[in-house]
Amino acid sequence: MKICLVKTSSMGDVIHTLPALTDAQNAIPDLQVDWVVEQAFAEIPKWHSAVNQVIPIKIRHWRKNLFQRQTWQEWQAYKKQLQSTQYDAVIDAQGLIKSACLVTKLAKGTKYGYDSQSAREGLSSLFYDEKFTIPYQQHAVDRIRQLLAKSLGYPVPTQIGDYGIAGIFLAKFANSSQNMTAYNPYIVAIHSTTRADKHWNENYWIEIIKEITALQIEVHLPWGNLTEKARAERLATVSPLAKVLPKLTLTELVQHIANSQSVISVDTGLSHLTAALNKPNIILYGATDPKLIGAYGQNQHYLQADSMQNIKPSQVLDILRTENAI
Secondary structure (H helix, E strand, O other): OOEEEEEEHHHHHHHHOOHHHHHHHHHOOOOOOEEEEEHHHOOOHHOOOOOOEEEOOOHHHHHHHHOOOOHHHHHHHHHHHHHHEEOOOOOEEOHHHHHHHHOOOOOEEEEEEEEOOOOOOHHHHOOOOEEEEOOOOOOOHHHHHHHHHHHOOOOOOOOHHHHHHHHHHHHHHHHOOOOOHHHHHHHHEEEOOOOHHOOHHHHHHHHHHHHOOOOOOEEEEOOOOHHHHHHHHHHHOOOEEEOOOOOOOHHHHHHHHHHOEEEEOOOHHHHHHHHHHOOEEEEEOOOOHHHHHOOOOEEEEEEOOOHHHHHHHHHHHHHHHHOOOO
């Protein structure tokens, strides 16, 4: 069976789709999935064994460069790739008008999606041949698992969802020339996010880093842009065991997280990647409700307050001790 899966963004939303693919692959052994996704997140679907082809789309970029010739050349190339296959099912897990119009409508095959009461943008349901009521008051992972099950005709599994990627990264590490004895023990501190109200006080990060490095455990600080790099460099000044990572690809960063003892994270896409690896993860929530869109999986610890500044370093340290990470 060949299906086209539409889930274009954001990073967390793309990651939340992986357990549904694992369900579908278990139910339909010959499943082949082509996944339409924003170019920035094209690495993620490639990690799952059910994915045959990734079809990158650049809606955000094209919208900003609408009148450039290259934009229209890229659009035509994308459209040709999308329409080169007749699918048994086209499933729009995004539920937006743009995904329905620019992807689902153009793909060849019976189209499935959320109904007008269940989609993020109800008008998107006008573009589907079959549509389903899937209540909002549950985690995003479970909603997508239900959508694929209803679209492809198998029962929704009752066990917790499996992202289907943790074993890949652990196997890569085990089979490489390196092993854990080549590393000093380290914890990854994911300190950056796009929204100001999701940031944690730098003085709190400094307190955490001092406590962890005093135990001869390194703290590794990733970054994605120059602002984040500058913050990582400020935090790293408190201890020689606090290390600013080099610029890594998404796949390289996931491998690094997979080899860590634990992760401390603000609410960002990388916290969802950590959850997908079943890595112990302490996630700090102030602006969002983790019950609906929090990190989904094993070993995920939520610390939630009405403001990020009301989450104290002592709470994080208590969980690290409970997990035997320090």
